[in-house]
Amino acid sequence: MTNIITAAVGIINAYKNKKVFSTNKGAYGTSINNWGAYLEDFIAAAFSGSLLINDIKKRQELKEKAFCYSGSQNLPPDLMLRNGGPAIEVKKHASDTGGLSLNSSPPRQTLRKEDKRIASAARTAEYWEERKIIYAIGTIPGSNNIIKSIQLVYGDCFAASHEFYDKVEGIIREQLEGAGSESPVEKYEGNELGRMNAVDPLKATYLRVRGMWEIKNPLRIFKEEGIADYSLSKGFTLLAMAKKAEFGKLSKESPEALAKLKTYADIKDIKIINPDNTAQRLDAVLIKYVGDNQ
Numbered sequence: 001m002t003n004i005i006t007a008a009v010g011i012i013n014a015y016k017n018k019k020v021f022s023t024n025k026g027a028y029g030t031s032i033n034n035w036g037a038y039l040e041d042f043i044a045a046a047f048s049g050s051l052l053i054n055d056i057k058k059r060q061e062l063k064e065k066a067f068c069y070s071g072s073q074n075l076p077p078d079l080m081l082r083n084g085g086p087a088i089e090v091k092k093h094a095s096d097t098g099g100l101s102l103n104s105s106p107p108r109q110t111l112r113k114e115d116k117r118i119a120s121a122a123r124t125a126e127y128w129e130e131r132k133i134i135y136a137i138g139t140i141p142g143s144n145n146i147i148k149s150i151q152l153v154y155g156d157c158f159a160a161s162h163e164f165y166d167k168v169e170g171i172i173r174e175q176l177e178g179a180g181s182e183s184p185v186e187k188y189e190g191n192e193l194g195r196m197n198a199v200d201p202l203k204a205t206y207l208r209v210r211g212m213w214e215i216k217n218p219l220r221i222f223k224e225e226g227i228a229d230y231s232l233s234k235g236f237t238l239l240a241m242a243k244k245a246e247f248g249k250l251s252k253e254s255p256e257a258l259a260k261l262k263t264y265a266d267i268k269d270i271k272i273i274n275p276d277n278t279a280q281r282l283d284a285v286l287i288k289y290v291g292d293n294q
Contacts, residue, residue, distance in 0.1 A: 001253040002066050002081060004134060004152045005103045005242050007046040009257050010286055011150060011265045014051040015236055015291050035145075037155040039092045040078055042147070044070065047081065047088065069125035076105055076118055077133065080125060086132040086154075087111040094142050096149060097220050100135070102213040104192075106165035109275070132156070132232075132246070136195050137217070147203060152240040157284060160275045169211060193260060198284040225273050236291040242268065244283035265289035 045051045048066035050059040063070065069080040077087035089108075091100045105117045111133045113123050137151040176194035194209040218241070242250070251258045261267065268287045273281040 002047050002252060003085070003250045003288075004051060004154075004242060005250050005254045005261055006049065006257045007043075008238060008240050008265065008289070009261050010046045010049055011238055012261075012289050012291075014046075015238075017052060035140050035228055036090070038093050039136075039140065039147070040090045042138070043088060043090050043124075043136045043150075044079055059191060063157060069119075069122045071122060072119040075122075077111060080111075080122060080131070082126065084126075086134045088134050090136045090138070092138045092140055093217070094140060096139055097217055099214045099216055100137065102215060104211050104213070106162075106169075106211070106213045107155065107159035107215045109159045109161055112162070135218070148199050149237040149239070151218055152238075154242045154246065156243060156275070157241050157272055158218050158221050158275055158284075159215070165213075169206065172209075172211075177286050216287070222272070238265070238287070238289040238291075240287040241272075242285055244285050247285040258262055261287065 042051075044063055044067070045059065048059075048062040050062040053059050053062070066081060067079050068082045071078045071079070071080075076089055077244055078090045080086075081088070087279040093100070110130050111118065112130045113128055134156040135151070135153050135155060136148055137153070139149040140147055172193050175195070192208055192210050196207040196209075197203075199205050199207055219239075222241075270284050270286050271281040272284045274282050
C-alpha cells in the first residue's frame with residue numbers, strides 16, 4: 001500500500017543516496033518551464049516506490065501498479081492512487097512562502113467525481129465518488145535548479161469545504177447575469193464563471209470570465225497560526241501533514257514504513273485550526289525531516 005508514509009520514506013532514502021534531486025538531470029534541462037514536469041515525475045516516483053530504480057521499464061511498471069490515473073497537463077488532478085486512494089496535485093514554486101496558483105480550480109478538501117473541472121478520464125479511471133487529495137508542493141529556487149523542499153499536505157488540513165468556494169463563484173455568476181440583463185448580451189451556460197456574447201453592435205465580440213484561484217502556501221498558513229515550527233532549513237526539508245485519524249489508518253497499513261520513518265524524521269501530534277470553523281482545533285500529525293546541504 002502506497003501513501004504519504006511510504007512516499008516520505010522513499011524521498012528521504014533518495015535524498016540520502018543523493019538521487020534525482022536536480023532538474024539538470026536527463027531530458028528536463030534547466031528551463032523553468034520544465035521544472036513542473038520534473039517535479040511531477042519525481043512525486044509519481046515517490047508514491048510508486050521507484051525513486052531509487054534506474055530501469056525505465058520497471059519504473060513504469062511500478063507507476064502503473066500504483067496509479068489508476070496519471071493526468072492531464074491542464075486539468076486536475078495530476079495523479080490518483082488506485083483503489084480509491086488519494087488524488088495528488090503537484091505544485092511547484094521558486095520560494096518557500098510563495099502562494100500556490102490553482103488556476104480556474106478552487107482549493108479542495110477532497111476531490112469529487114461530480115466536479116466539472118477535473119479531467120473526464122479521471123472520473124472513469126475506476127469506480128469512485130469522492131476521494132482525499134494531497135497537495136505535493138516542491139520548492140525549486142531558480143539559482144541552482146535543485147529541490148529545496150517538498151510538502152505533502154492533505155487538502156482537508158488547510159482548505160475549506162467546497163461550499164465556501166462554490167458560494168463565491170455563485171455570487172460572481174449572479175452579478176454577471178445581472179449585468180447581462182441590463183445590456184444586449186446573450187446568456188451563457190458553461191464551466192467558466194461567465195461569458196457575455198455579442199457585446200458590441202456587430203455582435204462580433206464576447207467576453208469570457210474565468211476564475212484564477214490562489215491560496216497561501218501551507219508554510220505560511222501554519223506559521224501565521226502559530227501551530228508548529230513549520231519553517232525550512234538551509235538544507236533539504238520534507239514536511240508532511242495529515243489529520244490524526246487518517247495518519248492512524250495509514251500507520252496500520254504500512255507499519256514497516258512507519259518504523260523506518262521514525263528513525264529518520266520527527267513525528268509529532270499537533271493541533272491545527274479547522275479550515276471550516278476557526279473557533280475549533282483539529283488533531284493532526286506533522287512529519288518533518290531536515291537533511292544537510294548537498
